[in-house]
Amino acid sequence: FEMDSTFGITGEGFAILAADASAARSILVFKHDQDKIVALDSHKLLVGAGTAADCVNFNEYISKNMKLYELNNDLQLTTKSAANFIRGELATALRKGPYQTNLLLAGYDSTPSSQNGSVSLYVMDYMASLSKTDYGAHGYASNFILSVMDREWRKGMNLTEVLEVAKKCIHELNTRFMISQPVFIVKLVDKDGTRVIDINNP
């Protein structure tokens, strides 16, 4: 549950989500290319950390419900309303059969009237808490990553600067975290949508 390392950072007009790409059970690693970050729609990313089955199941459930909303209403939800919808689903399930998944949601909202949209990052845990933050992380890794980000993050950073911070976070994990996670998948969301980026070569 705590083994997955996930984090998110916002910059000027964009946000990145990063997750380790290891799928493991006990001492065995199945694969090093597990993509835990799902695009909910053209301008939203969701990453789930925790029990693999719950993460996948919940992400797919949310993703398809959002698609249904889009088809029914010819509209996309804003990041805020998506975050609250997701939190509501976690809350409803909490006292029946909770989803064991900690989430990070990053999204870009354009305003119909102007070109300047805004980016937002939401941190949710499996108990259905919700916070809007500038950066966040889950799992054991958060013990290391949050300290790095507390020191390095500033408002209005560009992509190169944010990726530098991300690299520092991953380097900290490689140095001090007991579990080896050699591969991280990083995805970005901005006004042009979502895409995978190479942390060394954006």
Place this chain on the structure above:
Amino acid sequence: KIQMSRRYDQSTTTFSPEGRLHQVEYAIEAINNAGTCVGLQCADGIVLCAERKVVSKLLAPSKTSEKTYTVDDHVVCLVAGLTSDANILINQSRLGSQRYLYKYQEPMPVEQVVKSICNYKQAYTQYGGLRPFGVAFLFAGWDRNFGYQLYQTDPSGNYSGWKATVIGQNNQAGKSILKTDYSENNSLDKNLKIAVKILLKTMDSTSPSPDRIELSTIVRNADGDIKHVTLKDAQVQKFIDEIQKEEEVEQKKSEASTGDI
């Protein structure tokens, strides 16, 4: 109406041989006897106007209106038809709007409010053998997706978006006034006057008075709050006086031009 329709009009859930649902059509007819409702949209807001049919002077003055209802902070509606039916539907739409707000923490887009109440109405034309709701609405509101919007619904569960429209008694006369007087570029004030003018034409009264006219506007102010403001009797009277004076001038002009000696 041809005698043939009698056999197929008792149940809502039966098509006639011509492929019509008579019960739904009769419900739509019922609206045409209701107090007129007008809605006009412009860049700065929406004007709403309704005729309140005062049945008796003995009626106690009501705290609430039978024509204008608030569905949510950002959506208001006018009712034409059976008040009792309307109350059920308005409760439903309020419920739906608050449920959306609870789920998404954002106001329900206006079209979705309308759609949900229309789907509710439609069910009564297809299932259960119950009669349709004898109500037509004018929904007016603002949301961040499409700004100001005006929608009309009818008992069939159909809805359509309008820049300006009239429903209820004498709506054809109202619509022809819209054709000549309404333009998208009108100011809010101009639309207010047109709304009152339409009501004066459609009301069957020789002595129109503000207590029979509900005139209001929906405007989003600089802070982003949507305000629904009902105009006071004195303001309505001012419009009535202006319009009546203009009509007198028009009449004198046409009398003069017909060439009296």
